[in-house]
Amino acid sequence: MGMTQTEKILAKHAGMESVRPGQLIRCKIDLALANDITAPPAIIEFEKIGRPVFDKAKIALVPDHFTPNKDIKSAQMAKNMKEFARKHDIIHYFEVGRMGIEHVLLPEVGLVAPGELIIGADSHTCTYGALGAFATGVGSTDLGAAMATGDTWFKVPESIQVILKNKPRHWVSGKDVILYLIGKIGVEGARYQALEFCGEGVAALSMADRFTIANMAIEAGGKNGIFPVDETALAYLAGRVSRPYQVITADADAVYASTIEIDLAELEPVVALPHLPENVRPARELGEIAIDQVVIGSCTNGRLEDLAQAAAILQSRSVHPAVRAIIIPGSQDVYLTAMKLGYIETFIQAGAVVSTPTCGPCLGGYMGILAAGERAVSTTNRNFRGRMGHVDSEVYLAGPAVAAASAITGHISVPEEVMA
Amino acid sequence: MILTGKVWRYGDNVDTDVIIPARYLNTSNPKELAIHCMEDIDPGFAGRVEQGDILAAGRNFGCGSSREHAPVALRASGISCVIAASFARIFYRNAINIGLPLIELAEADEIQAGDSVSVDVASGKVTNLTSGKTYQAEPLPEFIQEIARAGGLINFVKGEA
Numbered sequence: 001m002g003m004t005q006t007e008k009i010l011a012k013h014a015g016m017e018s019v020r021p022g023q024l025i026r027c028k029i030d031l032a033l034a035n036d037i038t039a040p041p042a043i044i045e046f047e048k049i050g051r052p053v054f055d056k057a058k059i060a061l062v063p064d065h066f067t068p069n070k071d072i073k074s075a076q077m078a079k080n081m082k083e084f085a086r087k088h089d090i091i092h093y094f095e096v097g098r099m100g101i102e103h104v105l106l107p108e109v110g111l112v113a114p115g116e117l118i119i120g121a122d123s124h125t126c127t128y129g130a131l132g133a134f135a136t137g138v139g140s141t142d143l144g145a146a147m148a149t150g151d152t153w154f155k156v157p158e159s160i161q162v163i164l165k166n167k168p169r170h171w172v173s174g175k176d177v178i179l180y181l182i183g184k185i186g187v188e189g190a191r192y193q194a195l196e197f198c199g200e201g202v203a204a205l206s207m208a209d210r211f212t213i214a215n216m217a218i219e220a221g222g223k224n225g226i227f228p229v230d231e232t233a234l235a236y237l238a239g240r241v242s243r244p245y246q247v248i249t250a251d252a253d254a255v256y257a258s259t260i261e262i263d264l265a266e267l268e269p270v271v272a273l274p275h276l277p278e279n280v281r282p283a284r285e286l287g288e289i290a291i292d293q294v295v296i297g298s299c300t301n302g303r304l305e306d307l308a309q310a311a312a313i314l315q316s317r318s319v320h321p322a323v324r325a326i327i328i329p330g331s332q333d334v335y336l337t338a339m340k341l342g343y344i345e346t347f348i349q350a351g352a353v354v355s356t357p358t359c360g361p362c363l364g365g366y367m368g369i370l371a372a373g374e375r376a377v378s379t380t381n382r383n384f385r386g387r388m389g390h391v392d393s394e395v396y397l398a399g400p401a402v403a404a405a406s407a408i409t410g411h412i413s414v415p416e417e418v419m420a
Numbered sequence: 421m422i423l424t425g426k427v428w429r430y431g432d433n434v435d436t437d438v439i440i441p442a443r444y445l446n447t448s449n450p451k452e453l454a455i456h457c458m459e460d461i462d463p464g465f466a467g468r469v470e471q472g473d474i475l476a477a478g479r480n481f482g483c484g485s486s487r488e489h490a491p492v493a494l495r496a497s498g499i500s501c502v503i504a505a506s507f508a509r510i511f512y513r514n515a516i517n518i519g520l521p522l523i524e525l526a527e528a529d530e531i532q533a534g535d536s537v538s539v540d541v542a543s544g545k546v547t548n549l550t551s552g553k554t555y556q557a558e559p560l561p562e563f564i565q566e567i568a569r570a571g572g573l574i575n576f577v578k579g580e581a
Contacts, residue, residue, distance in 0.1 A: 024561060024563045024564075037442075037445045037487065037489075038486065038487065038488070040448055041448040041488060041489075041492075044448075045573075045574050048574050048578070049574060049577055049578055050578075065442075065445075066445075066446060070446075071446060073446035073447055074446040077446065077447075077448075120486075121486055121488075122485075122486055123484065123485050123486040123510055125486075137486040137510050138486060138510060138513065138514075139486055139487070139488035139491075139510060139513065139514035139517060139518075140448075140488045141488060141514065141517040141518055141572065141573050141574060142513065142514075142517055142573065144574070145517075145573050145574060145577045148577065149577060153563070187433055187480060187483060188433070188479060188480040188483065188506065188508070191480060191506065191508065191509065192509050218484075218510075221480060221483060221508060221509065223509055276433060363437075363442035363485075364437075364441065364442050364443055365442055365443065365445075369443075382435075382437070382484060384435045384437040384438065384484060385435075385437070385438060385460055385461070386437060386438065386441055386460040387437050387442075391460045
């Protein structure tokens with residue numbers, strides 16, 4: 001019986017010929033990631049074990065959630081992480097000024113390769129499936145134990161096959177694809193399962209689109225989201241990953257728990273209404289929903305392609321006087337390139353604020369907190385109650401095109417509304 | 421291990437942001453986290469929850485973030501066990517790792533706020549002492565019970581060295 005892409009990667013890392021869904025296995029890991037919120041408790045657990053780190057080159061520590069430090073307590077947490085990195089000679093520690101939002105940064109600097117197995121103490125670690133890796137979120141204790149042992153346990157998930165067909169229309173991006181899928185299957189539609197994307201439609205998606213789609217597998221409850229490694233992925237990897245890696249493909253006779261088909265040509269820009277990512281509606285059907293804030297950035301949509309879309313819409317236009325527009329490049333490299341391409345100037349001239357990379361507003365940390373009754377359109381990945389600030393505020397999730405158009409009109413808008 | 425306690429009842433898709441909002445994650449001190457536990461879904465929870473109480477909920481409990489602070493906050497609040505129709509994957513794993521027992525019970529919706537409930541964690545037997553009904557949940561897999569018996573993942577890993 002054939003195996004899915006996920007099953008084959010898990011089997012390889014467990015040192016087994018084959019695995020089947022439901023099996024509990026122990027796997028070696030290629031990378032363990034933590035951030036300034038999840039690393040400090042992981043370090044405490046790691047130290048209880050009393051062993052050295054398993055591999056100083058296979059641990060990545062990224063201060064991105066509350067950094068540049070928002071207060072004294074978060075400064076202490078970032079300090080704990082930094083001191084740990086120094087003490088154990090961790091190679092991939094990224095200080096403020098040389099960092100990025102973790103899930104934008106790690107693929108960018110070549111820490112993710114096809115066929116690898118990555119765990120991260122952050123639920124959106126599943127982003128790396130865009131490059132054909134098995135990547136999943138864990139908690140701090142799992143991470144702390146893995147930093148000592150170099151392995152962790154998994155229950156082999158069933159896989160859902162998502163067949164993508166055709167090409168998306170203009171202004172339809174990866175965010176619309178994944179929100180459409182979550183709207184269709186619900187926030188627990190893939191609970192304890194792998195989302196395996198395939199089909200000729202994959203070729204029509206940029207790497208930024210694929211990272212966004214894999215990133216939000218967790219919003220459907222998925223353990224991981226994974227893509228085949230095609231020419232687009234290999235082109236992205238070239239010049240970033242120099243170590244050998246193995247491209248792993250699903251067997252033709254792999255067994256899936258279910259199959260879903262998505263015709264990309266039929267999709268249109270969508271929005272997820274508060275307070276769940278499954279409350280998905282076409283953006284054009286929403287009527288005039290006035291907004292107070294727009295956030296364009298995060299591990300979902302803080303890449304260059306996302307900023308390019310926003311810049312194309314904001315070019316020679318102005319942010320609505322009642323709106324705060326916050327734009328956050330996902331990494332220093334994205335920031336610098338956006339500056340060279342003139343996007344940053346476009347944003348500032350339009351009346352937006354541009355920030356150094358941070359997760360801040362996405363999780364209601366800082367840099368864009370909502371007051372009671374305020375409403376935001378955001379390219380981030382969650383719109384749970386109180387996610388971006390006050391418990392009585394609202395977050396509407398969208399792609400960068402809808403977010404930028406909405407910033408101009410002051411209400412939720414499709415790009416055509418301002419591009420005419 | 422038999423746990424008996426008074427029930428706090430919540431619905432479907434209780435996410436980690438309401439269990440412990442991110443604005444309080446500038447600490448990982450369990451006592452500080454407990455003060456704000458469930459604040460955005462039930463502002464009275466932290467003040468009234470008692471040691472040994474049991475939390476019952478619907479489907480997909482603990483969806484969202486990987487923050488282990490969520491099960492840590494619940495345990496530090498006094499919650500001895502969570503019974504839900506289903507759990508989000510990372511929350512489930514985190515709870516096992518830190519030693520907060522979970523029971524996945526299809527009939528979790530029949531357990532009401534204020535009921536007194538008794539749970540046999542090893543066998544998965546749940547008794548609602550208020551209604552008199554008993555339920556049988558799927559017991560935890562043997563490997564996971566081993567982690568639980570060791571008192572969590574870290575002790576389990578230490579024992580293997």
